[in-house]
Every structure is written in C-alpha cells, then in structure tokens.
Amino acid sequence: MPNITVDPDLCIGCGLCAEICPEVFEIGDDGQAQVIDENECDQSDCCSEARDSCPTEAIKFE
Numbered sequence: 515m516p517n518i519t520v521d522p523d524l525c526i527g528c529g530l531c532a533e534i535c536p537e538v539f540e541i542g543d544d545g546q547a548q549v550i551d552e553n554e555c556d557q558s559d560c561c562s563e564a565r566d567s568c569p570t571e572a573i574k575f576e
Contacts, residue, residue, distance in 0.1 A: 516575035518552045518561065524572035534567055535560035547572065 518538065520531075525546040531539040532547060537554040538561055539547050555561040565573040 516552070516555065516561075518549050518555065519574045519576065520547045520549060521572045521574065522546055524570040526570055526572075528569060530567050530569070531564040531573060535564040539564060539573075 520539070527541060527545040527547065529541050529547070532541050535554075538549060538551055540550050542548045561575075565575060
C-alpha cells in the first residue's frame with residue numbers, strides 16, 4: 515500500500531480527486547484536498563486515476 519500525500523503548496527482545491535475517488539480524498543475545511551483513508555486504495559483503482567488527473571500534480575505516492 516502506498517503512502518499517499520497531498521502537497522498543500524500545490525493543491526488548488528479543484529476537487530477533482532474527491533470527485534474521482536471519494537473513498538480516499540475529500541476537500542477539507544481549508545479548501546484543499548486531504549487523504550481520508552489511504553487503506554481504501556487497496557480496494558479501489560481510483561487512487562492512481564485521481565493522482566494522474568490532478569492538474570497540479572499535488573498527489574504523491576511514496
């Protein structure tokens with residue numbers, strides 16, 4: 515399972531990741547994306563799609 519992070523300096527809060535993969539990402543009160551449950555990436559193929567769709571490449575897998 516990858517360690518998933520969202521770089522707050524790059525995130526523009528577009529919400530695309532939360533739309534593509536709501537099991538893993540949400541838009542927080544600060545208007546930026548955050549990881550809510552990276553364990554869901556094991557069950558869902560949407561994590562890579564969300565990362566690849568991020569317009570600022572703010573989502574990283576380590």
